Amino acid sequence: MKSASILKALLWKEIKEIKRDKKLLLSTILLPLISLPAIGVLTAVLLYYQPINIALVNQDTESELNKWFIDNLYSNLVSKGYSVEITSDLNNVLRNLTFDLIIRIPMDFTSNLTSLDKVAYVDIIKRTGVSEDRVNRAEQDARAIISSISQVISELKIKDLASRAGLVNINVESVRNPIQVRVPIYIAPSGEPAKPEDIVKPFIARLLILSFSFIVTPASTFIVDGIVGERERKTIEMLLASPAGLWDLLVAKLISSSLIGLIASLADIIGLLFYYGILVTALGGLFATVLDAGLILVHAFTAFLTILVTVSISLPFITRTKGIKAASNIASLFSIIGLAFFVSGWVIDFYKLPITVLRPLLLVPYTHSILVIQSYVYGDFMTLLISVLVLISLSVSIMFISLKTLDREKVLLAG
Amino acid sequence: MKTIIELRNVHKNYGKIEALKGISLSINEGEIYGIVGPNGSGKTTLLRIICGLIKPTRGEVRVLGLNPYVYFDETRRYIGYLPEEADTYDLLSGFEHLHLYAKLYNLNTEDIKYGVELAALDNRIYDLTRGYSKGMKRRLLLALVLMRKPKVALLDEPTAGLDVHTSLKIRRAIKKYVKETGASVIISSHNMLEIEEVCDRVGLIFKGKIVAEGTVEELLRKYSARNLEEVFETVTGEVS
Numbered sequence: 001m002k003s004a005s006i007l008k009a010l011l012w013k014e015i016k017e018i019k020r021d022k023k024l025l026l027s028t029i030l031l032p033l034i035s036l037p038a039i040g041v042l043t044a045v046l047l048y049y050q051p052i053n054i055a056l057v058n059q060d061t062e063s064e065l066n067k068w069f070i071d072n073l074y075s076n077l078v079s080k081g082y083s084v085e086i087t088s089d090l091n092n093v094l095r096n097l098t099f100d101l102i103i104r105i106p107m108d109f110t111s112n113l114t115s116l117d118k119v120a121y122v123d124i125i126k127r128t129g130v131s132e133d134r135v136n137r138a139e140q141d142a143r144a145i146i147s148s149i150s151q152v153i154s155e156l157k158i159k160d161l162a163s164r165a166g167l168v169n170i171n172v173e174s175v176r177n178p179i180q181v182r183v184p185i186y187i188a189p190s191g192e193p194a195k196p197e198d199i200v201k202p203f204i205a206r207l208l209i210l211s212f213s214f215i216v217t218p219a220s221t222f223i224v225d226g227i228v229g230e231r232e233r234k235t236i237e238m239l240l241a242s243p244a245g246l247w248d249l250l251v252a253k254l255i256s257s258s259l260i261g262l263i264a265s266l267a268d269i270i271g272l273l274f275y276y277g278i279l280v281t282a283l284g285g286l287f288a289t290v291l292d293a294g295l296i297l298v299h300a301f302t303a304f305l306t307i308l309v310t311v312s313i314s315l316p317f318i319t320r321t322k323g324i325k326a327a328s329n330i331a332s333l334f335s336i337i338g339l340a341f342f343v344s345g346w347v348i349d350f351y352k353l354p355i356t357v358l359r360p361l362l363l364v365p366y367t368h369s370i371l372v373i374q375s376y377v378y379g380d381f382m383t384l385l386i387s388v389l390v391l392i393s394l395s396v397s398i399m400f401i402s403l404k405t406l407d408r409e410k411v412l413l414a415g
Numbered sequence: 416m417k418t419i420i421e422l423r424n425v426h427k428n429y430g431k432i433e434a435l436k437g438i439s440l441s442i443n444e445g446e447i448y449g450i451v452g453p454n455g456s457g458k459t460t461l462l463r464i465i466c467g468l469i470k471p472t473r474g475e476v477r478v479l480g481l482n483p484y485v486y487f488d489e490t491r492r493y494i495g496y497l498p499e500e501a502d503t504y505d506l507l508s509g510f511e512h513l514h515l516y517a518k519l520y521n522l523n524t525e526d527i528k529y530g531v532e533l534a535a536l537d538n539r540i541y542d543l544t545r546g547y548s549k550g551m552k553r554r555l556l557l558a559l560v561l562m563r564k565p566k567v568a569l570l571d572e573p574t575a576g577l578d579v580h581t582s583l584k585i586r587r588a589i590k591k592y593v594k595e596t597g598a599s600v601i602i603s604s605h606n607m608l609e610i611e612e613v614c615d616r617v618g619l620i621f622k623g624k625i626v627a628e629g630t631v632e633e634l635l636r637k638y639s640a641r642n643l644e645e646v647f648e649t650v651t652g653e654v655s
Contacts, residue, residue, distance in 0.1 A: 009518035013507065020506040020543075237498040238559065241466050242519045243491040408487075409469045413429075 006244050010252035014226075018256060028218050028260055033267040035214065052138040055099040056086045060109040069113075069149060070105065076145040082138060100127050101138045113153060116161075122146055151176070189379045201292065204272055205377040208299050209345035209370050211268040212306050216338040219261035219307040220314060220331035226253040227318050228327040231414065240408045247403055250315065254399065258307045265303030269296050298376045298384070305391040306369040310334050312398040313365075319406055320414050338366050345370035351378055365394050416443040419567060419599040420465060425474030427460050427623075434460045436623040437474070442599050442616075447589070449614030450603040451643065457623040458603040459499055462569045465601065466496040478567055492520065495565030499572040499603070501556050505545035509536050509555045512544065516559045530562030533588060550581035557585060561592050568592070568600045574609060586613050607643035617643065619650055626650045 018024065054077055060066050070086060077084045085099075093099055102125040112120035124142060126135050155172045162170045173180070186194035227250070230236040239249060273296075314334050321327040341364060344350075350358065350367060351374040361367040368387040375383035420442040427435040435457045442448045450458050463469045464476055467483030467490055476482060483490045503512060513530040517523075531540055534555045536547075544552060553573070560568060573589070574582035590613060593600055604610055610617055611631050619627040619634075627634060627650045631643065640646045 005521070006519055009515055012518070013504070013511075013515050016511065017504060017506045234498070234500040234502040235504055237468070238496065238501050238556070239519075241468055241491075241494070241496040241498075242516065243488065243521075244519050245488075412463075412468060 003245065003248060006248045007252060010244060010248055011255060014252055014256035015259075018260065024222075024260070025263070028264045029267040031214065031218070031264070031267075033271040035271075051081055051083045052100045052134055053098050054082050054084045054138060054142070055093040055096075055102045056084055057090045057093055057102060057104045058086060058088055059090065059107050060105050061107070063110050065113065066105070066110045069110075072149055073103070073142075073145055077142065080141050082141070094125075097127070100135050101125070101142070102127075103142055116157065189377065201295070202377050204295070205373050206346050207272055208269065208295075209342055209373050211265070211272065211342075212303060212345075212366075212369055213335070213339040213342040214268060215261045215264040215303050216307060216310050216342075217332075217335045218264055219257045220310055220335050221328065222257040222260045223253060223311040223314065224318055224324060224327045224331045226257060227315075227411075228321060228324050228414075231411075232324060237412060240412055246406060246408055246411065250319075250403060250406075251399075254308060254311055254315070257311050258304050261307030262300060262304050265300050266296075268303075269299050295376060298372060301388070302369050302372045302391070305388065305395060306338070306366065308395040309365045309391055309398070310338060312395045312402060315399065316402040316405060319402075319411050322414050337364070341366035341370065345374070349374065351375055351380070351383070362390075365391060368394075416445075418442070419444050419446075419479060420601070421475075421477045422465070423475040425461075425464060425476060426472045427457075427464060427469070428472045434623055435464070435471070438620075438623075438625055440618055440625060440628065442601065444599055445593060445597045446616060447593055447600045447602065447614045449610035449617040450601060450620055451605065451607060451610050451617060451647065452603075452620035453605060456620045458620055459571055461620070462496065462571050462601065462603055465567075466494055466569055468496075492563070493566045495560035495563065495568045497556055497560045497568075497570045497573060499575065503544040503547065503552050503555060506543060508543050509534060509540040509547070509551075512555060512559060513540075513562065516562070520563045522563050526562050526564075529564075530558045533558035533561055533592075535584070535588075550577045553577055553581070554585065554588075557588065561588075564596050564598070566596075566598050568598055570600060571603045572605075573602060574604070574606065582609065589613060607647065611643055619643075619647055621651050 056070065056074060056077075058066070058070055074084055074086060087093060090102075090104060093102055102123075104123040104125065106121065106123065109120050109122070112118040124139055126139065154176055158170070158172050158175050186199055188194045188198040227236075230239075236249075240246070314331050317330045318327045321330060350361070350370045353361070358367075368390045371387040372384050372391070375381070375387065418441045420440075422438055422440050425435055425438045426433070438457075438461060440448075450461065452458050460469070464471050465478060465483065467478075467487045470484045476484070478490055479493050481490050483494065503509075507515070510527075510531070513527050513534070517527050517530070534540060534557075536551055536555065539547070539551065540555075544555065547555070557570070557573060560570070568589075570589070574585050577585070586609065589600060589602070592598065602610065602614060614631070616630055617628070617634060618625045627638075627646065629637065634643065634646045635641070638646045638649045640649060
């Protein structure tokens, strides 16, 4: 009872200080609120202003069909946002670094196109050193356009052959592509047909995992400042001499720094939902459907536990370190480990890793933070629950061990 | 007269450094005891040991009959400690500091009123302490220690770095406190004049040892000195 009132008093002090530290609050809220949507917007803007340059090298002899093909290909590529230049000088284009993708129409293209025993090939040349993702997308677009033009030609050829053979009832597609795959259907983890927001949700989850790296850092900095800073500012000695036990002091610090992380995580999710809400609206969905209360809750709670486990692990080191710089370096080390995991969680589906690979990773608490979010998206609430329990028990047990190995003298005379 | 604080052959080592080398002293109820010594002589270590914050390497410490390190929780309501370089929380007001410490020590509103009176900061008590002068902060910190009327007050350099006027105010507050409560106070200082003015008894500490002890008059007489500074010079000259 006595300890509860002391902890309450210390928390009151911590929260008062946080509330009045406008710079801390602004940086904690604004950093994630701005940075995550900014990454998306910046990428989109840069992509817009740095289009892929395509050279259309026409080495075929001039004819009506060749002109039709080149015009068709050119206008379709331009309509997709590519910068296209038509030329006949291949050597010049190969040496010109501004061209990322080269489409070459060889000399005998039109004659092969109109024949019934030859294939008209088009060459695609890709330059190395250009963003693989962007150049591959350009290649896929070029292939799709050429394929659709090819279909028009093949339809004319099939109809011509059918008329020569005297066939009346003919379906061009049954001759050209007797087996076809329909347009893929997206399903949600539940097995139901996916809505636009279901397609977006895994992306949100991935970015939410990445966002943990944004919240672990300020929380670690806060705990360093809370303990080492309190010692450097000469405020800790009177508290240590008071009835407030070491346990009360450190628990108050842990809770308040986790609170900072919680605020940052809420700012994260608001920023992300706002960004993806706009995306879903653009895809024809409803903005409100992205607002998954469960995901918000799970993310906030996991963020709180992730920070708690981080500060619990760094606590025994921080409390034994004399200066802010040394303590910050220790805290940064844990933040970097967290960052490595959360960046991996952005691109890798930890949830689907083989158990032999996943098992050693489970020893690192951050794996559980990732699993909580990913298992929520997959609707696997048992894994979610287990990971949450692991995070809670790890934080509590590490904190307990840390506090058991500390005493007032070590905290007061650290270093 | 009842002995409140008793130390017997107290040693404290920090690794290979011997900070205290067998300190023995006893302080009575209602007595103001001054510990005088240069920087690094062991004054702060001695006060921290009496407070229970650090453990002596060997020797015995009793405050009101209890070992303050072992019975830390039990001795908290009796011991008040003002560290030498203590500071306030910039983003809390003076009044909020009093409120915080009142909560920690389970005090009532009357105690807080007494704290406000001791701090003597008038309306500035409601301002954030980041705007306080060094003297204002020191008065507030002293109020935090004394508002709960501890039976033992350990004041490490209570007036260090303060102007004459503020130092005088603090010395008067300490004297008034002892008169009103009958508490025992230990003041550590290297300001000999302050010690002469406030303390009933003085212990001169040098290189971790009490090298001379007694009332100011006794020490002046014994070493044929005009003031404590001369006593200190003579004594440390003898031992160094």
